[in-house]
Amino acid sequence: MTSLPSPTKEGGIPGKPGNPQSPPDSLHAGLKNRHVSMIAIAGVIGAGLFVGSASGIAAAGPAILVSYALVGTMVVLVMRMLGEMAAAQPSSGSFSEYADRALGRWAGFSIGWLYWFFWVVVLAVEATAGAHILNGWIPGVPQWAWALIVMIVLTASNLASVSSFGEFEFWFAGIKVVAITGFIVVGLLAVFGLLPGSDNPANGFGNLTSAGGFLPNGAGSILTGVLMVVFSFMGSEIVTLAAGESSDPQRAVTKATNSVIWRIAVFYLGSVFVVLTLLPWNDPSVVKDGSYVAALNSIGIPHAGQVMNFIVLTAVLSCLNSGLYTASRMAYSLGRRSDAPKSFGQTSARGVPRAAILASVAFGFVAVFFNYQWPDTVFAFLLNSSGAVALFVWLVICCTQLRMRRTLEREAPEKLIVRMWLFPYLTWGTIASIVFVLVYMLTDDAAREQVLLSLLVAAVVVAVALVRESGRRKAKAATGTDT
Template sequence: MPSTTATTPQGSAASLSHGLKQRHLSMIALGGVIGAGLFVGSGAGIAAAGPSIVLAYTLSGLLVMLVMRMLGEMSAAYPSSGSFSAHAERAIGPWAGFTAGWSFWVLLCTAVGLEGIGAAKIVTGWLPGTPEWAWVALFMLVFCATNLAAVKNFGEFEFWFAALKVGAIGLFLVLGVLAIAGVLPGTHSPGTANLTGRGGFFPGGGEGLVVGLLASVFAYGGLETVTIAAAESEDPVRGVASAVRTAMWRIGLFYIGSMAVIVTLVPWDSKAVVEKGPYVAALDELGIPGAGQLMNVVVLVALLSAMNANVYGSSRIAYSLVARGLGPQALGRVSSGVPRIAVLVSCLFGFGCVLLSHWRPDDVFPWLLNMIGAVVLVVWTLVAVSHLRLRRSRSFPVLTWAALAGMAAILVLMARDPDTRVQLYATGAMTLVLAGVGYARQRALSVASV
């Protein structure tokens, strides 16, 4: 792929700033994968798959590494705040960029609301009687203000958020390995009892492994943010390549290593794994005073970090779509290097999701959650197809085809599972609607230009 430099997108009066440093990108790449999906959502995967959750995270981790390798290569060649959306437009057509961009924007904005709800639940657990929505509103105001200011403020927030998360995971792994080895004072090594007992390594059989695999795939969401942020770095080409490269091997350490430690220390069918979260359950098992509450603080930071990153990512995706003529022009207005209207609209959409969870928790809110359930797979598929088309003059890309085969297999598994089938169909419907609108726009513009 030919290397290019980032330019001011067509249709925008001003360009985004370049205030992100290499250390920001590196920590955004690491912190992006350490979020609620790992700290909280992995509990459901463990409950379904048992110790085989380690295998599930390994398989899905390999797929994510392939996707990020493709995305990193394209982002280094064509730096853009639109990332995969811009690549899909370049490789497939405007309708594909429209579909990828707006579906991911809906996903990120909804995720902002969900993460705010999760963070508020932790705080109200410490301060009973305080309303959850008020805490979400406070978090939203803080991160909206952060993202309305210069991009370096977002970078600094994420740098320190990510540093805390990485440090916490590192300490957890060290304590866990020492406990498993039987050298941590006050603990007794569980050996392999939790791995081979209670139904063995595959207590849920193939179905349990499938549920764990699906849970692990969506837990990896967040790495895409670094390729969006690369366009605002001092050196987009070098920055994204380095950030993605270092993040890929650390995925294995943080995700797969954590799952291995947890299922070795804690019985997979312990209620605490789901009720308290797997990390808190593991630390409670070690009997370290106050460790469970300390981990709750880390989980809170992880949720707030994800909120901050998703407000940023959604605003930049919207900006890029508008700059490429794929959205309302108002969202593309840039002031002091920041698309402030896009930031405000993204925050309002996220808070609207929070209100829906209170006003319509039984119909509209579940429908919204189902609609975004498989968006990550849609985006990954478009990334792989874009990579194939942009590299078509080169040798046969075996790894890209392998990634596409893996995604197809996951989609088949989702269609076979009753719990995920609804998500697959709802996301498919949204994708088809967006693709139809995008194609109609593309045809109309093509006719008008003749």
């Protein structure tokens, strides 16, 4: 394998606003430390945690905690690997550029476009979810109009400057963090009987074992739970893309990587633990009202449903905002590497990749239309065909780190500021875990279609990448120049 190129040759490390030496069409370092810190803290808190945990609890009971712990451990290890590479070579394309350098252009092309596809489909999902909540508050405005309004506002924010994105995300993320921290504190006070006026008498930790034991549906339900919660962790890798537009990307990545353990432990395991201790896992209200609303209702918190709707709306808007940012930066990186239209790799005077943003949001608008027009056919196909992309991304990160680590140790060991633990054993163990989850999904009736359709789309994208790679080699051989 050839030496790793400098990130500046890839256009990955941003210039600073007003710096005359900044390369043309480069991103600007417009994100402040507080922006990146909050994105890192709240990046793991997706809307899926608030609305998706109920189905996991219903399937596995209290054992869902083990499912969250297993997936959380896998994400911690993947983030450690990604943090190692990002701290050594900060880049706007993150793992896509690293795969390009370490595994080949076909790998960077394939995983970059698959990741972009995942996030533009997520835009449609989140816009529809947000529109549903807003329509419930103001029914005079139809859902499609709310979806349009939300998409336009956040598109305008992303088009203005990266600092506008950062400011929006700072406040969205801040509300999520405050909300879930408050939920955990209030819940634990109720669990220990210290919450004044609580309708729920102190029960300690009895609910963890009272309704059929800790494993009411058997040990196999842990794996079922893994399949149900794994995709709620998607998004933790966003901070490595955002760090590329901060003034000190290495410090931002290092800090985010080192804090991922406590973030997952507190926000995921902590909040779900509180839900399971406040009421029995098989309480009908968990599925009917949602796990967090049911928990708040159980201790007499007034207007719990509306409070949680506001928090979920914030999480949805945060996901929309960061999803549009992530998709556009991946498209920008692909454009810079000639793996997408060249216009995607161009920026405005304020360092914003406008063409990449507009192309991403345009596909998002089309997907929203599909969601309203053909929700059970066309949109269902889009949703299922992007469903396993998260696992593909994590798998590529692992394989890339295996090769990039050895190259860095040989050529630039001083850049290994963040190091993967017990390399290469934990890397291989994580690869085995991800492959196991993918194979296990094939045995699950609900997840099988997602894996098969995602594999189909991935195969098509990889085939396109290999054809392009073959064309480049032939052109290079014919002209004797690089293409």
